[in-house]
Amino acid sequence: MKTGVAGTLLEVQDLTLTFGGVKALRGVSFSVQPGSVTSVIGPNGAGKTSVFNTISGFYRPSAGSIHFQGESISNVTPPKRAALGLARTFQNIALFRGMTVLDNIKLGRHCHLRTGPLAALFYTPAARREEDALRQEIEERIIDFLEIDHIRKAPVASLSYGLQKRVELARALAMRPKLLLLDEPVAGMNREETEDMARFILEVRREWGITVLMVEHDMGMVMDLSDHVVVLNFGQVIAQGLPTEVQANPEVVKAYLGSGNIEALRARFKQAVRPTVNTRAVA
Amino acid sequence: MNIDWWLLFEISLAGLGTGGLYALTGLAFVMIYKATRVVNIAIGEMLMIGAYIFFAFSAGMGLPIWLAIPGALLVCGAFGALVERTMIRPMLGESPISSFMVTVGLSSILVGVVELVWTADQQRLPEFLPTKPIEIGQAFVSPKIFYGFWIAVLLITTVLLVFRFWRGGVALRATASDQAAAYSMGINVPRVFSLAWVVAAMIAGVAGIVVGSIGGISSAMGIFGLSVLVVVIFGGLDSVLGALVGGLFVGLVEALTGFYIGGEYKILATFTLLVLILVVRPYGLFGTHEIERL
Secondary structure, three states: OOOOOOOOOEEEEEEEEEEOOEEEEEEEEEEEOOOOEEEEEOOOOOOHHHHHHHHOOOOOOOEEEEEEOOEEOOOOOHHHHHHHOEEEOOOOOOOOOOOEHHHHHHHOOHHHOOOOHHHHHHOOHHHHHHHHHHHHHHHHHHHHHOOOHHHOOOEHHHOOHHHHHHHHHHHHHHOOOOEEEEEOOOOOOOHHHHHHHHHHHHHHHHHHOOEEEEEOOOHHHHHHHOOEEEEEEOOEEEEEEOHHHHHHOHHHHHHHHOOOOHHHHHHHHHHHHHHHHHHHHHO | OOOOHHHHHHHHHHHHHHHHHHHHHHHHHHHHHHHHOOOOOOHHHHHHHHHHHHHHHHHHOOOOHHHHHHHHHHHHHHHHHHHHHHHHHHHOOOOHHHHHHHHHHHHHHHHHHHHHHHOOOOEOOOOOOOOOOEEEOOEEEOHHHHHHHHHHHHHHHHHHHHHHHOHHHHHHHHHHHOHHHHHHOOOOHHHHHHHHHHHHHHHHHHHHHHHHHHHOEOOOOOHHHHHHHHHHHHHOOOOHHHHHHHHHHHHHHHHHHHHHOOHHHHHHHHHHHHHHHHHHOOOOOOOOOOOOOO
C-alpha cells in the first residue's frame, strides 16, 4: 500500500514519541524531496535527534508513520532500513575504534555483501571478485572524494575530531545510501573543517545524487546549504519552508531568542557566515 | 636437588593438554562476552550438557560415533540459540549484574536437569579416541589428552580463521565495538547475539565431549568452568589471545602444582593466580582497559 505523497523520498506523518510520561515528539510531519538538502533545526532538547533515531529505527514511535520511497518502513528493522538505502552518522562519533579507517569504511558495505563463511575461508573466486570490486570502489570513489587517502591505514582512534567525522561520512557513503542522515555533521569543528564538510555535503548531493537530511546547530551552514528547513521546538514542528521564510517566521525567532526581535536573529544567522571571510583573509 | 627433566617434560605436556581444553572453553566464553557483554558463569555447565547430549546419542540411543558427535553439536547449537532467545535477549538493556545472575540460574538449572535425567552418578563416555600411548623421547603422554589437545588446536584455528575472514566475524567485532553504529550499518545485531551463543555452545560442546572422554562425566563436571573463569579473567574477558595464553598457562600451573605439591592444592594454585592477577592487572593480561568518560 502506497500512502506516501507521490514524489517524496521520505514522508514523516504525525510522528509521536513518548518516553514514559515525556512526549519527545508530538505529531511531527514533514517530507524530504529527492535530491534536496533538508535540515531539521531547533533549540536543545527540541527532539531533533529523536526524529533521527525514529527514522533510523532505534525508537519505535507511539503514533504516526514513516514512508520511505512510498513504502511504510514503520515495522522494518534498522539493518533492513540500511539495506533499503538509509544511512546515518552520529552526533557523538560512533566509529569502530581499534579498526583502521579502511576497515571502518568497508564495514559500511557490509549490508550488501554476499560471501559466506566457507567461501571467505577458502577465498573462492567469487569472494575475491566481491572483495576486489569493493576495494576498488571504496578507494577510487570514496577515499579520493573525501581526501582521506593519507590516513586510510591509520587506526581511527588516533585521528583528529574533524577527520573522524569525515571517516564517519565515508562509512555512510559506502552504504550506497539514497538518503543520508547527518546528525550534527560540523558540531565542534573549526571554521576550516566546517567549510570542507559543507563542500562535501553539496558534492554528495550533486555528484552522487544522494538526498541529505541533517540536524545542525550551525545556522550559517544550515541557511547556506538547505533547500528546506524544518524547525522543531518542544517536540513540535513550529515552522518549515525555505531558509528565508523560516528566518522571517516570528515563531522561530521566539523559540531561539525568547523575544520577537527579528533583527537580532537575522544578525545571528548572518554572523555565523561572516567570520568565514575574515579568517580566510587572515590565512 | 636433582630434577628429572623427562618427568617435568611429561607433566608439562599433560598440563598443556588440559590447557588446550581450557583455552577452547575460554574461547567460547570470550565470544559470548565480546558480542553480548554477558559474563557467562554457566560455561562449565554448557560444556557438561554437550557431554551428556553426546552420551545420550552414543551410549543411550546407540548411534555410531560419527553420527553422535555432529548430532550432539547440532543440539548444542540449538540449545545455545534457545538460551540466548529466552534468557539473554529479554535482559537486553538491564544491568550487567542481572544477566550475570541469569547465567548463575542457568547453571543451577542445567545441573538439576542432568541429575533428574541421568542421576548424579559418574558415567563413562564410549571410547572414540585411539588408545595407543604416545611417546615423545622418554616422556609418555596419555593418548586422550594428546588427541584432546590437537582437537582443541584444530577447532580454535578454524574458528579464528573463519571469524577473521568471514564478514560474520567482522559483524561480531563491529558489534563488540559499537552496537548502535553496527545496527545502523545494516548489521543484524540480534542475529550476531544469536550467532555468538550458538557458536559458543557448540565449542563448549566439543570441549565437553573431550573432557568427558578423558575423565568421565558427572553432574559436577561444571567445576571445569571454574578454572575457565580464572583463565578468561587472567587473559582478559574480551581477549581471544588472552584466553589461549591463559588456558595453556593455567593448565600448566595446575599440572605442576598437582604433581609437585599435591592434587588437593591444584584449585588453590589456580585461585591464588586469580587473586594475583586481579591485584596486578584487574583487566587481565590482554584485556581492554575500560576507559570511563569523565
